Amino acid sequence: MKIENIKVPGKLSKKEEDLRESFLRQLEVVPNSEKIKTCIQCGTCTGSCPVSYAMDISPRELIALFRAGDLETILNSKTIWVCASCYACQTRCPALIKITDIIYALKRLAMEKEIYPPNFPVHSLSESFVKIMNQFGRLHEARLLVYYFLKTNPAKLFSFMPLGLRMAKKKRIGYTASKIKDLENFKKIIKKAELSDMPREVIEKAYLEKTVGYSAVEKDTVLESKK
Amino acid sequence: MDYTYYPGCSLESAHSSYSDSVKKVFNHLDCNLIELEDWNCCGATAYMSVKETVGFAISARNLALAEKHKRDLVAPCSSCYTILAKTNRYLKELPEFHQTINECLKEANLTYNLSVNIRHPLDVLMNDIGIEKIKQKAKHNLNGLKIANYYGCQIVRPERGFDDREEPMLMDDLFEALGGVNIYFPFKVKCCGGMLMTTYEDVAIKLSKEIIASAVENRADCVVTTCPLCQMNLEAYQDVINKEYKTNYNMPILFFTQIMGLAFGFNNKELGIDKLLIDSEKFSDLVIK
Incomplete structure (x- = not known):
């Protein structure tokens, strides 16, 4: 779905223009995302949001900032990472804006461009999750917590000990990760899908790297699976 | 009535009691829950926030596996339920995206033709039974x-x-x-x-x-x-x-x-x-x- 005619007042910086282009591309996979144009700034989203009190930019402000051409401020805010994706805003929006899904798109944009609020490693949780998934095809909860806290705050692992022991006593901790049988084909799906997720310049760079020079001799290239 | 059952990762370990009780209740009401063979994690909210297409593709793998059985797919975990349903909805609403996802699934000799219904046990209990x-x-x-x-x-x-x-x-x-x-x-x-x-x-x-x-x-x-x-x-x-x-x-x-x-x-x-x-x-x- 192409979103056209979203005009911004004034002239954007080069960085902002680049962010904007990537963001609009992320929105292409959200059905009806063009409704973002119809925001009336009523604030129903902020009022419905159970965590807006902990945000530095409210959901209403987020949309205003986007329309004013300031994605960089949004990406530097805590807001997109505090969203628990409960969809309260999205179901109540009178203009039918897909706010929660748009926040997902912003999370992906932040990871793609590596712009995060200072001292804020929340994205590590998603990254740890993805790492485990790619390895086993299923999630192993205990491992997820260990990976995440090792990355962010190893001391916190100890504060989980009492709860861990209580859970263990009730036989509620899985010690071994469950693995899917057809992991090989599962990984093939991921590999193929990753191609569509990559920013265009990365694919083009890979193309150059794989078709020029020694590495072009290698057999198993990204591009072969692209065909 | 028979249903395909998607337990999800959480119901495999920390919340096996949910899985056990769902199965008990369904059997008592003369319904069979047949576990989807070799299901993978739905991707939850985390995968969607990192890599969109991959998130949908792995979620769609479950749908493709379930489609062969021509039964409704029952997912008790709210997160699995909403992600699988979202995948289904997106693929229906965005034909081009559906094509992209099917190309990914083809790597594993799978294809998904949008025919699976995703159901929550509460829905099945109250509306079917x-x-x-x-x-x-x-x-x-x-x-x-x-x-x-x-x-x-x-x-x-x-x-x-x-x-x-x-x-x-x-x-x-x-x-x-x-x-x-x-x-x-x-x-x-x-x-x-x-x-x-x-x-x-x-x-x-x-x-x-x-x-x-x-x-x-x-x-x-x-x-x-x-x-x-x-x-x-x-x-x-x-x-x-x-x-x-x-x-x-x-x-x-x-x-x-x-x-x-x-x-x-x-x-x-x-x-x-x-x-x-x-x-x-x-x-x-x-x-x-």
Whole structure:
């Protein structure tokens, strides 16, 4: 779905223009995302949001900032990472804006461009999750917590000990990760899908790297699976 | 009736009691749950926030596997339910995207033709099996057990699914029919904080506290939920809440199928009620009274 005619007042910086282009591309996979144009700034989203009190930019402000051409401020805010994706805003929006899904798109944009609020490693949780998934095809909860806290705050692992022991006593901790049988084909799906997720310049760079020079001799290239 | 069953990662380990009780309840009502062979994780909210297409592609792998059986797919975990349903909806609404995903699935010799219905057990119990049959099959009465019905966010949102998004009633109807009392509970679809419990603990603690406080104020005997993550947040963190807010909550948090199971005559062990952190075994005595 192409979103056209979203005009911004004034002239954007080069960085902002680049962010904007990537963001609009992320929105292409959200059905009806063009409704973002119809925001009336009523604030129903902020009022419905159970965590807006902990945000530095409210959901209403987020949309205003986007329309004013300031994605960089949004990406530097805590807001997109505090969203628990409960969809309260999205179901109540009178203009039918897909706010929660748009926040997902912003999370992906932040990871793609590596712009995060200072001292804020929340994205590590998603990254740890993805790492485990790619390895086993299923999630192993205990491992997820260990990976995440090792990355962010190893001391916190100890504060989980009492709860861990209580859970263990009730036989509620899985010690071994469950693995899917057809992991090989599962990984093939991921590999193929990753191609569509990559920013265009990365694919083009890979193309150059794989078709020029020694590495072009290698057999198993990204591009072969692209065909 | 036969259904394909998608347990999800959480029901495999920390919340096996949910899985056990769902299976018990369905079997008691002459329904078979046949586990989807070699299912993979749905991707939850985390994958969607990192890599969109990959998130949808792995979720669609489950749908493609389920399609072969021509049965509805039942997913008890709210997160799995909402992600699988979202994938289904997106693929239907965006034909080009559907094509992209099918190209990914082709790598594993799979293809998905959009014919699977994603169902939540609550939906199946109330709309396919029906309240009359459930009442017939009940052995015991819930004897006025005071229940706070907590639906959580993800089974009723974002799209209007099988129940209202602001004031769902199916669980209320279910327990009323079984002899329970549904207390006034305005927090039935408020967010518990979800994954924020690991990333922003203080925020999630506040949200969970408000939910439990409302149940306590309205004198509930227990909170009943449909979601493993809600169950975890509300139950396991009551200690932390008590410390932080100087309260002394000790509110049992059960899965809705566990309470149903009690009415059907199963014991605590069969329903995994003995695995709960907050002692809830007393309810079986109340029901059999």
